[in-house]
Amino acid sequence: MPETSTTAGAGTVARPGSPGARAHAVAHQFEDAEQQYEAANLGMWVFLVTEVLFFGGMFTVYVVYRSMFPAAFAAGSHELDFVLGTVNTAVLITSSLTMALAVHAARAGGRGAQVAWLAATMALGAVFLGIKLTEYAHKFAEHLVPGPSFRFAGPDAPQAELFFSLYFVLTGFHAVHMVIGLGLLGVLTTLAWRGRFGPSYFTPVEVSGLYWHFVDLIWIFLYPLLYLIDRHH
Amino acid sequence: MEAARPAVHYLNADYGVRSWLFTRDHKRIGLLYLASITAMFALGGMAALLVRLDLLTPAGDLVSDDTYNKLFTMHGIIMVFFFLVPSIPAVLGNFLVPLMIGARDLAFPTLNLLSWYIFNLGALVTLWAVLTGGVDTGWTFYVPFSTAASNTNVVAAALGIFISGFSSILTGLNFIVTIHRMRAPGMSWLKMPLFIWSIYATSFIFILGTPVIAITLALVGIERLFHIGIFDPALGGDPILFQHLFWFYSHPAVYIMILPSMGVVSEIIPCFSRNRIFGYSFIAVSSLAIAMLGFLVWGHHMFVSGQSVNAGLIFSFLSFAVAIPSAIKVFNWTATLYRGSIWLQAPMLYALGFIGLFTIGGLTGLFLASIGIDVHVTDTYFVVAHFHYIMVGGAVMGYLGGIHYWWPKISGKTYPEGWAKIAALIVFIGFNLTFFPQFVLGYLGMPRRYHVYPPEFQVLNVMSTAGASILGIGYLLPILYLVWSMRYGQAASENPWHATGLEWQTPSPPPTENFSETPIVVDGPYMYRELDAEEVKRVA
DSSP states (O other): OOOOSSOOOSOOOOOOOOTTTTSSOOOTTSSSHHHHHHHHHHHHHHHHHHHHHHHHHHHHHHHHHHHHOHHHHHHHHHTSOHHHHHHHHHHHHHHHHHHHHHHHHHHHTOHHHHHHHHHHHHHHHHHHHHHHHHHHHHHHHTTOSSSTTOOOOSTTHHHHHHHHHHHHHHHHHHHHHHHHHHHHHHHHHHHHHTTOOBTTBOHHHHHHHHHHHHHHHHHHHHHHHHHOTTTTO | OOOOOOSSOTTTSSOSHHHHHTOOOHHHHHHHHHHHHHHHHHHHHHHHHHHHHHTTSTTOOSSOHHHHHHHHHHHHHHHIIIIITTIIIIIIIHHHHHHHHTOSSOSOHHHHHHHHHHHHHHHHHHHHHHHTTOOOSTTTTOTTIIIIIOOSSHHHHHHHHHHHHHHHHHHHHHHHHHHHHOOOTTOOGGGSOHHHHHHHHHHHHHHHHHHHHHHHHHHHHHHHHHTOOSSOGGGTOOHHHHHHHHHHHHHHHHHHHHHHHHHHHHHHHHHHTTSOOTTHHHHHHHHHHHHHHGGGOGGGGOTTTTOOHHHHHHHHHHHHHHHHHHHHHHHHHHHHHTTOOOOOOHHHHHHHHHHHHHHHHHHHHHHHHSHHHHHHHTTBHHHHHHHHIIIIIIIIHHHHHHHHHHHHHHHSBOOOHHHHHHHHHHHHHHHHHHHHHHHHHHHHTOBTTOSOOOGGGHHHHHHHHHHHHHHHHHHHHHHHHHHHHHHHSOBOOSOTTOOOSGGGGSOSSOOTTSOSSOOOOOSOSOOHHHHHHHHHHHHO
16 A cells, blocks of 8 residues: 555644643643634624524515515504613613623633623523514504404504514514524523633633623614614604 | 544543433534434425325326425425424534534533533424424415414414524534634644534524524514514514514525535545645635625515616626635536545545536526526526525535544444435435426426426426436435444444544543643645655555
């Protein structure tokens, strides 16, 4: 058997690791902690690309129908609760701040601060979902949930129903992402409580933070698209 | 260098069902996928055989109209979503990507295992839908039939595909991160094997396309369940929008199926012509070009949907443009054969078959990209024949070629070469006999998805059914002799094909950690001339 020209040998080549990044166990498939950290980060970014396309499909549907039925979408938008939607936007942006502070605390290493910021993020996320649920309940009572019991005054009723279909699908999938985020944060809080994160190992906090900010960002698009159509009139 | 079969390798490092069901080893997960998709292939194949049997007679005497609709739907859904899409990436890709780039495993082994469970869950949900009443929408789920008219298990089938989509996404994500971050020292981008390039391009389609089909099918399910109008025109929706979203994934999905096969062929051709690959960087870049352009041509499925003439013209032009990177590959493979020492082993037979059949499939694709001809042959057997030349003549030939080529590495045993050559020949003959008559049928006007047809089409239909039976035998043979070889085959050497590439530098079967030492890459991937010169010197 000839020796092939791409030779195996000479042993493992060490790569420069980030200082102090070796305290946490490196999984067997990685050369060092830095490679592991980079892989986890890239993995989450790639996943978020997928998420962009997932919501992108829904946004496409929204854009098509809104351009087809602008009046019905404006009429439907006026039925949404502007105050609750705006408060929820503020709540979610604040939760992104606390999440960023949690990542900062994880890098710095203070256990109390980590737990506090993670818990604050969870609390704000829960408030968001609570307000969202209240809005859903109102819509249900007002017969604005699409389906057989949908009631809408005016000439655009079928198209307004389309708007509410999209409203529930878009905010519903967003809420599912929030619930998953809360689950992630719950695990992180437990781990932070046990002192697992510090300057040498904070990847899960940082990666979950990326996810949380992304879900926040989706809402930043949903809020004007759903609540603010023709509000300046 | 002739390494004896190693005492401990990935297959015997651990025993028992649990050691397989909880494995994180990419090689074992590749084999788990092999088992799953082979079962799905058998089911989808049986449905196809029943369809063909029913078409033996013009009156469709075998099954009822409804059953016929359910059979071709079952065939399409299973073959597209549960065989072709995962075939090469999830089996050969899982097994080979870390080996070919000199890594110990994929970046996320647990996610990799999870993807297999998700895939099986999706497959079971879909099979449940098929067994408890079936689905009759065709694999394309066109609205408003699927949301308002069909009273079959559309939601369950869509849910199964939705679930299995996550396994595609996780697989693609894992490959992208692994290829970016875990290549062995010295393996720069332009020293990567072309199989890795094609898997890399495929992974991008996985992560960009799959979420769109997921949300589209979710919307179909929501529309059916809650009777809200998203696509149903009776409820204010637009059915054409569904077609746009569906084909935004489902056309690139064609390239999910064919790109990995092109990668396999790019490995086999240089090895069995003992030649450097011609135009390495062109083949590598053309994979990315196909992945990118593939996202811009979905409208050629909708020439008769009433989309605007301008859209039709642009989609037609872009569809012609995709032919360029595809042709670049075919020309480069052919140029690699030129003045090579052709070695006609079974993998090479499949690779050569791929080149010929893919070329026919690709050229008839240009017929369909021309709007005038497309209007004439839309929804006829011409379309069926065209995509089977790509999917079966292309993708499945590449898959079988790859399975044979890497079988010594995967199993540590050699397969019976004589039987393999006979099987390759049977597949080639059976395939052409099945599908070439369908080009003629379609051009003469026989519509697809009908099981009753005018008597003058019977001769061609009988030929096609006869071909399908031969093809079935051709597929059965490898299953039998490959399983046989696992127990009774001769032990394979480390590098039975005298091939280049890192995967051939570790024992067969490889140890769990793949390499005893992380390899260092110095040269490009296809140095066959140099390799053989050294061999001659050594013998002399």
